[in-house]
Amino acid sequence: MRFTKMHGAGNDYIYVNCFKESVKNPEKFSVKVSDRHFGVGSDGLVLICPSEVADFKMAMYNADGSQGKMCGNAARCVAKYVYDNKMTDKKNISLETLSGIKYIELRVENSVAVAAKVNMGSPILKGREIPTKFDGDTVVRQKLTIGEKEYEVTCVSMGNPHCVVFVDDVNGLELEKIGPLFENCEAFPERINTEFVRIVSDREFDMRVWERGSGETLACGTGACASAVASVLNGYCGRDTDIKVNLRGGTLYINWSAGGDVFMTGPAEKICDGETEE
Numbered sequence: 001m002r003f004t005k006m007h008g009a010g011n012d013y014i015y016v017n018c019f020k021e022s023v024k025n026p027e028k029f030s031v032k033v034s035d036r037h038f039g040v041g042s043d044g045l046v047l048i049c050p051s052e053v054a055d056f057k058m059a060m061y062n063a064d065g066s067q068g069k070m071c072g073n074a075a076r077c078v079a080k081y082v083y084d085n086k087m088t089d090k091k092n093i094s095l096e097t098l099s100g101i102k103y104i105e106l107r108v109e110n111s112v113a114v115a116a117k118v119n120m121g122s123p124i125l126k127g128r129e130i131p132t133k134f135d136g137d138t139v140v141r142q143k144l145t146i147g148e149k150e151y152e153v154t155c156v157s158m159g160n161p162h163c164v165v166f167v168d169d170v171n172g173l174e175l176e177k178i179g180p181l182f183e184n185c186e187a188f189p190e191r192i193n194t195e196f197v198r199i200v201s202d203r204e205f206d207m208r209v210w211e212r213g214s215g216e217t218l219a220c221g222t223g224a225c226a227s228a229v230a231s232v233l234n235g236y237c238g239r240d241t242d243i244k245v246n247l248r249g250g251t252l253y254i255n256w257s258a259g260g261d262v263f264m265t266g267p268a269e270k271i272c273d274g275e276t277e278e
Contacts, residue, residue, distance in 0.1 A: 001278050003033070004081060005040060005271040008073030010218025010249015012271065013060070014042045015081055018049040029278055030061035034214075040276060043214050046074045048081060054094035054101045056082055062213030069098035070159035072118055072221020072264050079104040080113040080268040099159025117265040120222065123229045123256070124157035131161065133187050140233050146181045154230040155192075158262065162226035163192045166234065170198045170208045179210030193220065195227045199236045204244040218249025225262045228254035 001023075004015045014033045016023055023029055023045075030045035032038075044062045051057035058078050060068045079093045083106055091106045100121060107115040124130060127139045132155050134142050139155035144163075154164045163182060167173070173196055182194040191212040198206040207227055209220040224245040231237040240258045242265075244251060252266040 002273065002275050003040070004273050005042065006077040006081065006269060007249070007271060008076045008219065008221065008268050009247055009252055009266055011071070011073035011220060012042045012218075013044050013046045013071075013074050013077065014040055015046045015048060015077065017081075017085070018047045019087070023047060023278065025278075026059065026061050027065035027067070030063065031065045033276060034063035040274065043211070043217050044068070044071075046071070046078065048078055051096040054096040055088060055090065056093065057096040059098075062211070063215070064213045066213040067098070068160060068213070070102070070120075070222055072120055072158075072225065073219055073266070073268075075102055075104060075118050075221070076116040076266060076268040079106055079116050080270070083108070083113045084270070097159070113268060115265065115267050117263055118221070120158055120225050120262045120264050122260045123226065123262060124159075125229075125233075127155065130155050130157040131189055132192075133189065138233075140230075144185070144187060146178060146185060154233055156226040156229045156233075158222040158225045158229075160222055161188060161190060161192050162223055162230075163188070163194045164227050164230035165194065165196050166230075166236070167196050167198055170196050170206050173208060175208060175210055175216050179216060183210060183212045193223055193226075195220070195223045195230075197227050197231065199231065200246075202237050203241060204246070205231060205237070206246045208248060219247040219252065221252065221264055221266070224252045224254050225256075225264055229256050229262065232256055 047059040049057040103119040209223045
């Protein structure tokens with residue numbers, strides 16, 4: 001089976017062109033190829049498939065084999081893949097995902113896609129729809145005890161659930177210890193992605209992320225979007241403004257527009273092509 005490894009701001013996935021290949025058990029295959037010692041090594045698996053409602057369809061699986069609804073970094077890489085491999089000549093691409101159709105605008109240099117802007121849609125702010133078990137219509141600055149420590153959390157869904165925690169220092173966090181406690185907290189019936197954010201200014205913040213099913217990753221597109229929305233809801237940043245998000249794997253720019261949709265702009269890079277046995 002042929003594959004391509006790509007990353008968006010360090011969030012790396014194995015991409016399989018299902019116009020040419022067939023993956024019989026993507027859940028099991030994702031676990032295998034994602035292993036960084038005994039497999040190829042990645043944050044998960046992405047299948048590029050035909051779609052009846054959009055230009056292409058993306059199916060993504062986490063490193064533990066669970067299926068994810070949406071990944072903004074992967075969406076940019078899918079758009080780059082189909083353009084660079086001449087599966088389309090369009091620079092504006094529609095992509096079917098489990099959280100709806102996303103619209104991607106490519107930036108092309110010397111006939112190669114190098115970055116993309118994705119319309120990630122409107123955030124879901126109602127607690128029960130995220131979903132969470134908190135009381136009240138929205139989850140903004142709600143108290144949550146994890147381990148023996150109390151945190152203030154703001155929850156947002158960008159097609160998948162996120163819990164945002166504002167902290168004074170992201171580098172000193174023992175994320176491998178507290179990340180799983182957030183992920184599997186009973187307040188989150190479908191588990192949760194957790195972002196730890198340090199505000200730099202009203203147009204910039206630092207972020208680390210613990211993704212459900214994958215652990216800490218170098219970047220998370222939906223997490224960056226959720227954190228930008230949370231920063232606005234908490235009064236740290238403004239609407240209709242490009243917010244610079246500093247992640248361990250690179251930089252993304254997020255804009256929660258006055259119209260309601262969230263736009264994400266960032267890089268998409270190919271690492272290598274290869275072959276493996278399913």
